[in-house]
Amino acid sequence: MLDADEAVELRTLQARAYGRAGALNAAEAARLRELESAKTRVATPPEATRPEPRAPEPARDAPATTSDAVPVGAAVGAGEEISSPAEPPVTRPPRDDSALAALRQHWRLAAAITGVFVVIGLVLGWLLFADRGPAPMQLSAQQEQWQSAIVASGDFDPGSVRAVAEDEGVVIWFATKNERADVCLVLGHEDATAPACTTQEQAEILGLTARLTKPVSQNQTYDIEAQMFLTHGGEPAVITRSYITSPQSTSMFASPEEADAATTLAEETGLERRTITVVGYDDGVPIWTGVDMSTQRFCLVYDGSMPDPPMACDEGLMLADADRTLVLDVVDDAETTRYEYQFGYGQQYLTVTRGWEGDDAAGE
Incomplete structure (x- = not known):
């Protein structure tokens, strides 16, 4: 251990040695090492001496005996105590050493727990993010x-x-x-x-x-x-x-029933079978177009499942103009629905206006 003077001397030498512009000569450096060694040296405690056991004095009211031992159950007088042999002092390990020892003792358990959490994380990640591809299609x-x-x-x-x-x-x-x-x-x-x-x-x-x-x-x-x-x-x-x-038509239909309806429509209206096709639907009801065999006019037909279906035909020849519009009004339950089909060399489309009453009517 260092006394007060040596401690001051040590701090002075350390400031000169470790300072930014400090420097020591050989003698001062040797003295610095000597003081640092003395500071860190731990004195070994002297071995504890085991005191000799003292024989208890006999109780006041008990007769004196020549034996040094105290009889079992003998009373101890006031102010007297029975001395027991001194036990050696217990040296407690430092707290850091105890924590390190506990970690070494339970490292297998800690490693097992960590491994379990890693496996659980991998499984959850695979379940959530793995690309397992499309499910196979069931075949008969x-x-x-x-x-x-x-x-x-x-x-x-x-x-x-x-x-x-x-x-x-x-x-x-x-x-x-x-x-x-x-x-x-x-x-x-x-x-x-x-x-x-x-x-x-x-x-x-x-x-x-x-x-x-x-x-x-x-x-x-x-x-x-x-x-x-x-x-x-x-x-x-x-x-x-x-x-x-x-073979009787170049048109395409969604179902056999629709193809049969086209054949019936040709018989009922006189439209050329090969020209009949569906251009749209209104709540599942087909809207047809076709060419009249006798006049070569282009016609728009609603439904076609009835003997005399609603139909409107263009007044001019089919290919006379580049773009034209066919208009067909159908009245059902006092409500008029207008079907407008634009055709020609440009884009062809069908517009359905429900509740039509004039040019300013709103519909869908």
């Missing part, structure tokens, strides 16, 4: 047979054939070939298939289209068309369209 037993036949053909990479959509009973499959260099779109129904393939780069830029014709009746067929694009992750995005066609 018959459709699974169609898929098995496509796989057995060997035209595509093993394990790449995957059903992605269905339209009017026709299944659309995605597949790859040439070790994933090419992507394919395959349409299948019973024994008929319509594959189309291109490179992955072309599919990402332009997409890929395939079409399959499914017979409906002797005079009608369903045309199913599928268009596929690839996402940034390489997954297929498919859009499908289906329509009814027949």
Whole structure:
């Protein structure tokens, strides 16, 4: 330990040694080391001496005995005490050493708890953010047979054939070939298939289209068309369209019932069957157009399911002007609905105005 003078001397030497412009000679540096060593030196406590046990004095009221031992149950007089042998002092470890020892003792438990939390975090992250891809499409037993036949053909990479959509009973499959260099779109129904393939780069830029014709009746067929694009992750995005066609018409219809209605409309109104088509709907009721066979006028027809449907025809020849409008007013329950169909070389569209009463009427 340092006395007061040595402590002052130590602080002076440290200020000169560790100051910004301080410097010590060899003797002063040696003295500084001597003082710092003396300051940090811990004196070893002398070994505790064990005091000799003192024999208790006999109690006042008890007869004196020649034995140094105190009988069991003997009373101790006031102001007297029984001395016990001195126990050695207990040395408590420093607090930091106790914490370090406890950490060493329980490090396995701490590591196990940390590992459990890490695993839980990984599982939750996978459940929330993992891209597990689209769910597989459920196929009927018959459709699974169609898929098995496509796989057995060997035209595509093993394990790449995957059903992605269905339209009017026709299944659309995605597949790859040439070790994933090419992507394919395959349409299948019973024994008929319509594959189309291109490179992955072309599919990402332009997409890929395939079409399959499914017979409906002797005079009608369903045309199913599928268009596929690839996402940034390489997954297929498919859009499908289906329509009814027949040899008697170049028009396309949404259902066999609609195609039959076009045939009936031709018989009832005298419109050319090949020119009849649907241009829009009003609450599910079709609005038709067609060319009158006798006058070659372009006509707009409402519904068409009745013997004498509401119809309005253009007064001029069909191709006389670039853009024209057909107007048809239908009265139902004292309310007038106006149908305006603009046609010609420009964009063609149908406007429905409900509750029409004049040019200033508001409608939809």
